[in-house]
Amino acid sequence: MLTKAEAGTDIASLMAEIGAKARAASGPLAVASAERKHAALVAMAEALIRRKDEILAANAIDLANAEEAGLTPAMLDRLTLDDARVRAMAGGVWAIAELKNPVGEVIAEWDRPNGLQIERVRTPIGVIGVIYESRPNVTADAGALCLKSGNAVILRGGSDSAQSTAVIHAALIEGLKAAGLPEDAIQIVPVTDRAAVGEMLKGLEGNIDVIIPRGGKSLVARVQSEARVPVFAHLEGLCHLYIDGSADLAMARRIAVNAKMRRTGICGAAETLLVDRAVASTHLVPILEDLCDAGCEIRGSDEVRALFAGAKPVSEEDWSTEYLDAIISVALVEGVGGAIGHINRYSSHHTEAIVAEDEKAVERFFNEIDSAILLHNASTQFADGGEFGMGAEIGIATGKMHARGPVGVEQLTSFKYRVRGNGQTRP
Amino acid sequence: MLTKAEAGTDIASLMAEIGAKARAASGPLAVASAERKHAALVAMAEALIRRKDEILAANAIDLANAEEAGLTPAMLDRLTLDDARVRAMAGGVWAIAELKNPVGEVIAEWDRPNGLQIERVRTPIGVIGVIYESRPNVTADAGALCLKSGNAVILRGGSDSAQSTAVIHAALIEGLKAAGLPEDAIQIVPVTDRAAVGEMLKGLEGNIDVIIPRGGKSLVARVQSEARVPVFAHLEGLCHLYIDGSADLAMARRIAVNAKMRRTGICGAAETLLVDRAVASTHLVPILEDLCDAGCEIRGSDEVRALFAGAKPVSEEDWSTEYLDAIISVALVEGVGGAIGHINRYSSHHTEAIVAEDEKAVERFFNEIDSAILLHNASTQFADGGEFGMGAEIGIATGKMHARGPVGVEQLTSFKYRVRGNGQTRP
Incomplete structure (x- = not known):
């Protein structure tokens, strides 16, 4: 994790490069077999367990910094990992591995009087941007859900959880490598500069298809008001x-x-x-x-x-x-x-x-x-x-477009039509 | 149809009022019975046929103005109505009347081990904004599709077709009245000022849920780049x-x-x-x-x-x-x-x-x-x-969020979850 000064780079070009890499990874991901994605997710869960002590050590650094910065007890609690929470995180990834592969699922099919056979099948959306605050487990949840649904993901975690997030991310990358999937499928924004969020909200030159904010009301409100790409979010649950x-x-x-x-x-x-x-x-x-x-x-x-x-x-x-x-x-x-x-x-x-x-x-x-x-x-x-039996969720949407209610792997998909004929021309 | 000068009013407040009326109408529309919506659509089709001569006379005025303004032959063709085109327009409304009512349809259902029964049911989206150019038939198609799907609609047609659109709109209102549905369910923007489009793209203070542009590439591009609400559109079909x-x-x-x-x-x-x-x-x-x-x-x-x-x-x-x-x-x-x-x-x-x-x-x-x-x-x-057998479409979406491909009545709906229990509390 680099600060702006360390990076010594132009945030816009850095983010554009991340976007381009994510888009490039989304191609092979969209056609990755169910078996390959399953293997990657299982390897991720195993890596999380294997790296448990490393994750907890990184989390201790985050917590020490956070206490110094004067975070509230509630924020500290959200940031804190322990043995049970790391196991739960790995368990979540395993549960996602066992979900049915949504990509390619035929969600409707019908025939036309002229003999055309029409199928509506699930496809990945493409590239998902996730912007979150201090909960380090969002890294694993979001990475795993996006992979299962065939989407590349760009994760922008809070600076408070930077150390924990980096190790969790390394475990996810291990899983991708083990299954021969592109490492750019799950990227973390490596700078804490808030301008990086601004670039994501502009859509990285068409390379982010949807943004999911996870966090407090002010984060969600900023995302909703500034985003130039679709957003799945809930501002609050009254x-x-x-x-x-x-x-x-x-x-x-x-x-x-x-x-x-x-x-x-x-x-x-x-x-x-x-x-x-x-x-x-x-x-x-x-x-x-x-x-x-x-x-x-x-x-x-x-x-x-x-x-x-x-x-x-x-x-x-x-x-x-x-x-x-x-x-x-x-x-x-x-x-x-x-x-x-x-x-x-x-x-x-x-x-x-x-x-x-x-x-x-x-x-x-x-x-x-x-x-x-x-x-x-x-x-x-x-x-x-x-x-709801969706295995896991990346959030709850209160908007009415596309996803509504819990956002799980199905809600992270789009669809396309496959039409089979035998020479039909339109009169 | 008033010009800006005739209206002598502030476009922003005029449009805000239209938005508020549409939102108010969307409540009764969302719970209107299948029978009532069917009756309204049949009455609309009948009114279109009954008012055929009136529509053609209005269209003749539009055509005369358009020729004077030097519209291209292709644009004049799109604007032109004749006996057969008015009949086809009414036929389209009849066909939409006969479609299955999408609102309330259970699109998925499952039970949980704790006994909760979960249903996902279709709901209207709320208020749709349609921005189109010279084809007068879009007025009838869009009005009928939005009504069938339980949505209020705000139609902003091109100034070229203003006279034709006004009469077609009057026929649709007759149908709403005949069935006891709110007249504000289908509103036409009564000013030709382009600022009205700008107001729609800003969402009319939260009172437009989605915008559908119908027309040439420059219209669609403007809508996609300026809209602060979701858009269903295709920029082009290459x-x-x-x-x-x-x-x-x-x-x-x-x-x-x-x-x-x-x-x-x-x-x-x-x-x-x-x-x-x-x-x-x-x-x-x-x-x-x-x-x-x-x-x-x-x-x-x-x-x-x-x-x-x-x-x-x-x-x-x-x-x-x-x-x-x-x-x-x-x-x-x-x-x-x-x-x-x-x-x-x-x-x-x-x-x-x-x-x-x-x-x-x-x-x-x-x-x-x-x-x-x-x-x-x-x-x-x-x-x-x-x-595709969807009865009619309001357009074809090339975006991946919510609607993709032909946008018919189903694509104009959202959904909600209905969960039935017998006293379950969450452990």
Whole structure:
């Protein structure tokens, strides 16, 4: 990893060269066999395990630098690797190795009256750019997912995790070499200069097809506003949990505590609880007591505070706030219609859940809310590619173009049409 | 249709209002029943037929203005409507009415070991912006396709077709009203000021989700370079036809003439002919003679000219030129590998065809070329949503994100996940 001064080079030309190398690698990658990609991924996982001590030593340097730089405890936690986390990283790569090869999969086929046989088959997208912050495991996850989907990838990690990332990257390169795949399939941007990100957002002269930002709101917002290429991203997960009048109370209590408190810092954590006014007298207080007992701060509307003295007042701003913390905003609503109105007004279109026994309420909730993931009688914390059975995810998209919800190997593909005839000309 | 002066208004606020109205209409549209959308489309087709004379009278005014403004014969032809073209326009709307409703279709479903049932279902995208030039029929096609897919649409037609477009639009509004759907579902930008296009490209404050340009290369290039929202477009169709050494000569001759000469001005017309050097002595001359007989100008490499005296010399620039005319560039190549190399270098990633009996050559052609549509033993002129059985298309996308190839009602949708549980919390 070079700093700008060490590199002594022009960032734009350096990045252009990285882009050109990635594009060149994307050709052989697109036609690489399932077996070859599988072999590379297995070799990567093995190399990660073999280099575990080296990774942890590099991570210790990153952590020492980060403490000196005064990173917050939450940032330090994201940066920290230990034995179990390195094993989990390798396990993730193994799991991706075992996924079905998406490239070449026939996703639709039909015949035309004139005898033309049409197939729509999955193809790689080409070159993916991933811009992330301090989590070193993103290096392995993103590298493996892009390889499985036949894409070259340009990784731009945070400077905080530079040492850890370099060793993890070396392990991935070992895997590529072992399987005879081009090393440029997975490149790391070797400078910490922020101008490198600017070059990626401009698309490296057409050599980046899509950019995936992984990190905090300010990173994602910058990428979304400046990128001249498509972006798969979610700015935030302002997830709602609605308890319908028909809800089973015991289930509602379990789900509310899990949706809010299992992990408060993830995008699938619930931030707002909506309770049907019809069951305010029976359901509201037990649910809020459970949340309080679990250590959650309650911010409620006047109606809520009249029923539950432990609630602080909620402000208009709270309804649009992703706390990522042990805080929840609470309102009473007029049935499922009221919940839909509130959610469509404030939601970030990520994930919303309803607890209800009334199928009609569920259908309305499912039909009339335009969010990537809607859940019935289940916790919002299931909003995750692994939990969806996609093996792994590179992120969750809240945009509606191309990918939506968890972005796994299928979402990292495009498609093309193969049409077979026997001499047809168009009349 | 108002000019800027007549409107006497600020274009930015006018366009912002149009965007807000479209977004408001997209809500009821997204949940409109299949029956209601069908009824609206049938009523639109009927209104187009009923208003035929009115449409033709308006078109006559457009044509008179266009002649005065000195439009080329090709542009005048695109602008011209007659009895048959109005009937075809109505027929297109009827055909779209009869397509399956894409909204709500379950496109994938699976269960998880913990009992969660996951469905991926189609949803509308939201608001589509269509920017087009002189073809008045785009108004009806785009309006009908967007309605069928549950999207609101903002149409910005060329000033040349303003009178025709206004009457066609009135017929579409009649259909919306008849079915009780919001009139703002299909809006026309009522000013000819080019600043209106600039506002659309900025996304109307988040109220346009995708822009589709329909028209010449300069329009598409402007949209692609300036748009701050996703674009479905093709800049050009530089389509190749490759005759393999294993090709049936009679079939190759028929397909070559059709691919080039059936209609030379469409994006699926072949622009370059590649012939396997192995059959240069047997296949090249008969194919070029057929093309000459059909009125095509041949531009060949030195090798080609040595075998076929009627060919003019080809320049490097020719390989990258979309003629949209009765001209074809011709080269000999070293088998399918040579063809793939040439195509991957010069293609616009739209459509390529191979004529061959050797299945191995076909497989390589299908696997190693990264274009939206690949055809075997069939004419490149089949590159069309109607020919693909999609009922109608709003264009052909050569980008790889979201839509690729013909853009029909399915490509105008996104999706969301519906997850059903029975009380699951995440461990």
